[in-house]
Amino acid sequence: MDVLANLMLGFETAATPLNLAYCLAGVFLGTLIGVLPGLGPVATIAMLLPATFGLPPVTALIMLAGIYYGAQYGGSTTAILINVPGESSSLVTALDGYAMARQGRAGVALATAAIGSFIAGSIATFVIAFAAPPLADVALRFGPPEYFSLMVLGLVASVVLAHGSLLKALGMIVFGLLLGLVGTDANSAIRRFTFDIPELADGLGFVPVAMGMFGLGEIIKNLESEEGRQILSNRVQNLMPSRADWQRMIGPILRGTALGSVLGILPGGGAILSSFAAYSVEKRLSKTPSEFGKGAIEGVAGPESANNAGAQTSFIPMLTLGIPSNPVMALMIGALIIHGVQPGPAVMTQQPSLFWGLIASMWIGNFFLIILNLPLVGMWAKMLSIPYHLLYPGILVFCAIGVFSLNNAPFDVYVMVAFGVLGYGFGKLRCELAPMLLGFILGPMMEENLRRALTLSRGDPTVFLSRPVSALMLALALLALAAVLLPAFRKTRETAFQED
Amino acid sequence: MKALRNPSDFWSGLLFVVAGSLFLTLSRGLEFGTPTRMGPSFFPVVLSIILIAIGLLVVGRSLVLHGEPIEGAALKALALVTGSGVLFGLLVRDGGLILATSALVIVSAAASRRFHWLTALAMAAVLATFCAVVFVWGLGLSIPLVGAWFGE
Numbered sequence: 001m002d003v004l005a006n007l008m009l010g011f012e013t014a015a016t017p018l019n020l021a022y023c024l025a026g027v028f029l030g031t032l033i034g035v036l037p038g039l040g041p042v043a044t045i046a047m048l049l050p051a052t053f054g055l056p057p058v059t060a061l062i063m064l065a066g067i068y069y070g071a072q073y074g075g076s077t078t079a080i081l082i083n084v085p086g087e088s089s090s091l092v093t094a095l096d097g098y099a100m101a102r103q104g105r106a107g108v109a110l111a112t113a114a115i116g117s118f119i120a121g122s123i124a125t126f127v128i129a130f131a132a133p134p135l136a137d138v139a140l141r142f143g144p145p146e147y148f149s150l151m152v153l154g155l156v157a158s159v160v161l162a163h164g165s166l167l168k169a170l171g172m173i174v175f176g177l178l179l180g181l182v183g184t185d186a187n188s189a190i191r192r193f194t195f196d197i198p199e200l201a202d203g204l205g206f207v208p209v210a211m212g213m214f215g216l217g218e219i220i221k222n223l224e225s226e227e228g229r230q231i232l233s234n235r236v237q238n239l240m241p242s243r244a245d246w247q248r249m250i251g252p253i254l255r256g257t258a259l260g261s262v263l264g265i266l267p268g269g270g271a272i273l274s275s276f277a278a279y280s281v282e283k284r285l286s287k288t289p290s291e292f293g294k295g296a297i298e299g300v301a302g303p304e305s306a307n308n309a310g311a312q313t314s315f316i317p318m319l320t321l322g323i324p325s326n327p328v329m330a331l332m333i334g335a336l337i338i339h340g341v342q343p344g345p346a347v348m349t350q351q352p353s354l355f356w357g358l359i360a361s362m363w364i365g366n367f368f369l370i371i372l373n374l375p376l377v378g379m380w381a382k383m384l385s386i387p388y389h390l391l392y393p394g395i396l397v398f399c400a401i402g403v404f405s406l407n408n409a410p411f412d413v414y415v416m417v418a419f420g421v422l423g424y425g426f427g428k429l430r431c432e433l434a435p436m437l438l439g440f441i442l443g444p445m446m447e448e449n450l451r452r453a454l455t456l457s458r459g460d461p462t463v464f465l466s467r468p469v470s471a472l473m474l475a476l477a478l479l480a481l482a483a484v485l486l487p488a489f490r491k492t493r494e495t496a497f498q499e500d
Numbered sequence: 501m502k503a504l505r506n507p508s509d510f511w512s513g514l515l516f517v518v519a520g521s522l523f524l525t526l527s528r529g530l531e532f533g534t535p536t537r538m539g540p541s542f543f544p545v546v547l548s549i550i551l552i553a554i555g556l557l558v559v560g561r562s563l564v565l566h567g568e569p570i571e572g573a574a575l576k577a578l579a580l581v582t583g584s585g586v587l588f589g590l591l592v593r594d595g596g597l598i599l600a601t602s603a604l605v606i607v608s609a610a611a612s613r614r615f616h617w618l619t620a621l622a623m624a625a626v627l628a629t630f631c632a633v634v635f636v637w638g639l640g641l642s643i644p645l646v647g648a649w650f651g652e
Contacts, residue, residue: 051639146537167561168509171516178523178547185540216581223577223611389612390623393605396581397627400588400604401597405641410589417585424578428570429512440580447543457535469625 003129010129010356015059019386022059022092026066027368033120034074035380036391037084037222041071042327042437044214046207047398049335050405057339058354062361064335065315066130068328069365072311073373075114077380089272089307092279096292096299103295106298107239109412112249112297113304115241120305121366122314127261128359132348133315136320139345144452145463147323147472151446154323156477159435166484169435170256172426178441179204187451199411206334207441208403210416213433215399216420218481219392221427241372245297250323252282252302260309265316266325271301274310275303286453303437319355320345323442327434330441506567509558518554525547577611584608596647597636601628 013019026048033044049069052060068429072089079090080097093113100109142150159169182193183203194200196293230408241249259281261272282302283292292299314325315332320346324330341351348355373380423433457463504510521543533539582609591600602624608622635641 050641085516105590165509165558167554167558168512171512171551171558174520174547174551174554175516178519178544178551181544181547187538189542190530190533190540192544193523216585218610220574220577220581223581224571224574316523385613387611390619391612392612393609393620393623394627396584396608397601397631400585400592401601401635401643402591403639404592405635405643408642412594413585413589413592415591417582420585421578421582424573426512428573429508429515430568433513447538450543454535454538459534462536488623 003133006133006352007129007360009353010360012300013342013353013357013363014062019059019062019357019361020053021365022063023066023175023365024372026063026369027365027372027396028072029367030067030070031074031091031373031376031380032070032383034071035077035383035386036074036395037078037388038080039395040072040075040116040214041068041219041232042076042210042331043072043218043399045328045331045335046211047402048217049207049331049338050402052335053338057341057359059337059355060335060339061332061358063357064332064363066368068311068367069117069308069362069369072308072371073114073117076117077110077377078302078384080109080113081381082091082385087273089311090304091123092275092303093274093307095279095301096294096296096394098294099144099293099299100300103239105124105295106381107377108154108245108297109300110243111239111241111374112245112300113258114373115254116249116256116305117308118366119253120309121260121312122363123257124261124264125359125363125366127313128278128316128319129356131265132316132320132355132359135316136345136348142469143346143467144456145467145470145472147321147475148446148449148453149464149470150321151323151442152327153477154317154479155435155438155442155475158325158438159432160480164241164430166481168430169432170433172436173439174434176439177443177446179209181435181447182438186281186444186448191328197411198221199409204415204440205403205406205412205442206441207332207406208412209419210331210437211399211403212416212419212421213426213437214327215395215417217423217427219395220424222388222392228402229323240375241297246461248297252278252298253305255281255285256302256305257309260306260311261313263306264310264313264325271308272307277301278306308366315358315362318343319347321360323445324438327437328439333441370395372498418440434491504562506562507570508566509562509565510571513558513560513562514553518555520548520551520555520568520581522550526594580605580611581608584611588593591647592643595645596650597643597645598628599647601631 029048032043033039043062045067052063070379075085076093077091079085080092080101083094083098085091085094097109103312141419155173159166184198184201186299191201256278259278261273263277279299279302282298283289286298314329317325318332319331323334333343403416406412426433464474527541527544530541531539532541584604587607588600588604591603605624605627606620609615623651632645638643
């Protein structure tokens with residue numbers, strides 16, 4: 001089997017002592033920072049990105065992937081222990097996880113999350129190994145029109161499946177696309193929207209923008225409501241789920257894995273949607289739906305497995321197409337480019353050890369996650385009892401130094417501050433930040449593919465409709481938009497997201 | 501602002517219109533080109549127009565449909581946190597890492613309701629030392645510990 005041979009190559013790459021050490025370090029640091037309230041995976045990865053600059057590309061990517069799983073798991077820990085989801089994908093975990101913690105079953109909830117994540121992660125690793133090569137084959141035949149339409153579909157899907165106002169989310173995408181165009185136009189070498197600031201010639205940095213919106217903005221928001229966090233850290237004991245718990249959680253874990261694996265591949269899908277979907281499925285399948293929200297273990301097992309599976313399969317579009325399906329993948333693309341790797345279908349054939357090494361490291365990362373987190377749960381819980389006013393100045397320091405060290409430029413720090421204000425403001429106005437960040441990273445790519453497509457077709461815009469794959473993707477995007485406007489769909493979409 | 505039915509929609513729509521208009525205005529000096537040969541302002545102009553249209557729709561909708569009010573902003577936290585970031589940027593090169601870090605910590609710590617001078621100073625000392633050890637000596641980042649201001 002080709003896949004098995006490839007996976008072997010991957011494990012050989014990932015299992016060198018250096019890579020193993022960085023994988024472990026990534027998982028540890030990711031969890032450590034992800035546990036801090038208000039820092040989700042995006043901010044965590046952005047903060048630790050500079051630490052990977054000196055590493056070889058494979059090692060750096062393996063470490064970043066480890067940081068990602070760690071941060072995700074850290075987010076679930078805060079969701080369960082203090083009802084503060086580190087990021088939106090653990091929103092639903094907070095419902096039943098926190099309820100379990102209040103009943104003195106915090107340890108079991110944390111263990112369930114870790115076990116579910118591990119099983120989901122292991123299965124999703126194989127899903128990627130089997131699904132990525134054929135997809136990359138297809139992607140190699142994509143021309144500029146297909147890429148453009150795919151990005152349209154991805155952006156539309158990311159807002160259709162998100163919550164909040166659709167129109168505002170579309171506005172945020174377009175705003176993000178425009179911000180992405182700041183800097184030197186690749187085609188004409190003319191500087192656009194730079195106000196003659198030399199630092200803007202290369203455009204706004206992705207890390208300062210992401211760190212501002214998801215790090216700084218979040219800190220300001222948290223300072224609004226500093227008081228009144230209830231910490232259940234002293235009740236973490238008795239980790240092992242009972243036999244009855246195991247029986248109740250295995251079904252949700254497998255269903256969550258299946259759901260997450262599929263939804264993660266979709267552009268704009270990923271972890272958030274998967275966890276919400278898994279929660280509603282479990283609630284619907286349950287014989288005792290009234291228990292949900294009051295500490296049902298299924299409500300932790302399903303979504304946690306789903307978000308981990310989704311988090312992992314969302315690497316597929318990133319690795320095979322070079323298109324990010326969520327802000328974390330956008331950061332990964334940024335990291336790859338910094339390391340001189342252009343993400344896309346060619347990565348798999350030209351750098352097989354990087355590609356398969358990353359995939360193998362996903363399984364290793366998940367393994368580390370479980371052996372690291374079960375014994376360390378007590379330590380994470382202690383970290384949560386540090387009062388916020390002693391934490392956030394430190395977080396700010398790390399953000400500032402991390403951003404500054406990218407280019408040794410104070411300008412990047414100012415960009416971060418500006419986007420912190422912008423992110424906080426948009427939060428006040430109930431505008432979603434994730435679509436804007438996706439637009440921001442896709443802006444230049446979309447322009448380039450639009451330009452090439454139109455040049456090839458001699459200015460004929462019907463090229464997007466006459467090529468079947470491109471037409472199909474645009475039709476799907478349109479369908480998705482139309483579906484939101486249907487009253488029936490709108491109602492389910494609202495209820496699905498109202499369960500938080 | 502009581503007259504507004506949906507203030508958060510109204511202001512976000514207005515923001516979209518303003519941002520779109522800004523990009524549109526800034527695109528004016530650039531070549532638009534033709535679809536076959538897209539100029540540097542082709543894509544931005546198209547996007548700006550879409551953004552303005554979306555903004556107008558959002559504003560229009562806000563005048564018809566009711567929505568929740570905007571919660572009050574934590575202006576003090578906003579000012580102090582952003583101020584501390586800017587201060588760090590101003591100080592880090594010429595003042596050095598230790599000064600910049602301490603300033604960042606003390607100013608941002610003041611944003612908390614539980615601020616106390618002594619804890620802020622202690623935090624500044626701990627974090628400045630930690631960063632000096634980890635980032636400059638450990639990771640070898642090329643940030644001066646003590647800047648040019650104190651050099652000669």
